[in-house]
Amino acid sequence: MGQALAKELQNDVHVVRRQIRELKKMKKNRDACKTSTHKAQTLAASILNISRSDLEEILDTEDEVEIEKTKIDAENDKEWMLYIQKLLEGQLPFASYLLEAVLEKINEKKKLVEGYFTIMKDIR
Template sequence: TIKSLKNEVQEKEEQNRELQAKISRQERDLHMKRHLIEDLRSRLKANQENEKTCNETLESLERKVKALNEDCSNKKTSIVSLKQRLNVTAREKSHYEQMYHKTKDELEKKDLKLSNLESKMIETECAMTELETAASQQLHGLAKQSGQALETVQKKLLLASDRVEQFMTFVKALTRELQHSVQELRIKIKQAKKKEEVRACKKGLSQESVQLAASILNVSTTDLEEILEVEDDEETAKTKMESEKDKEWLHYIQKLLEAQ
């Protein structure tokens, strides 16, 4: 029985060793699996981050592609517009080239006409020079012939001018003298008229009235007579107006003489 127990113990120990070995293997496997799981998790996380980055990059690339497509479309439109403008410019260029050639031909024709005109002008100038020479010679001859007659006419003109000047001087002096005489005559007429009025006034007044008026005014009878002889404002204005008219008449005569 002891032997059997030993055998059982040995078997159990063997089983325990096998179990220990199996547990050790399982622990190693478990550790490796955990390590593998951690590695897979980190890889998954990295892949997720890479995928996110790739998605963002893809979205950015899609936006760029869209922008490039729009830019390409705009450039196509611009190219079409430029082609149209180029066609218009080509047509305009052709039109302007035709105008240039036409204008060039016209200018050549006008240059030819201008050359002909210049030749004719030179011929005309030569003819004019000849005519001027002939006319100068004829005028020189006529001048010699008419020199003496011209001197005679100039002398007569000078003599007539002197006589006209003397006549104008005489007329000016005569007009001034007439004005002066008229003014003196008017003054004398007014003085005589005023004296006549004073005499009439004195005849109408008695000597006593004259003396009474002089005593009231506190002046002498002689001063009273001088006061009565003073012109009134209306007479003074009339005299001034007549004097102005005389001056205007004299000025008018002088202007007539100066205009001759």
């Protein structure tokens, strides 16, 4: 089992979280992409003398809630890895705790994947 598997699992969860953020951003952009917005952005880009993609980058600040959630997730991930490390180093009673911790992360991934597909259905 070891740390390699724990890291792999952690990475999987991280990837799915990132995909969900991208998907939400895509949906938000699609919803906002009305012609008036497009015209306004084109005008703003020409006034500022920058390309539309540069302007989109400036405007594309992830909302505060999403940023805060990302920080909290990263913090929880760090704590989880430390916990796994302590279990593997034998500082805590081993087998059942290790299994419990790994199952917890697998369930988190399962929920994230379900959430991902829910958003996907919503977009189509």
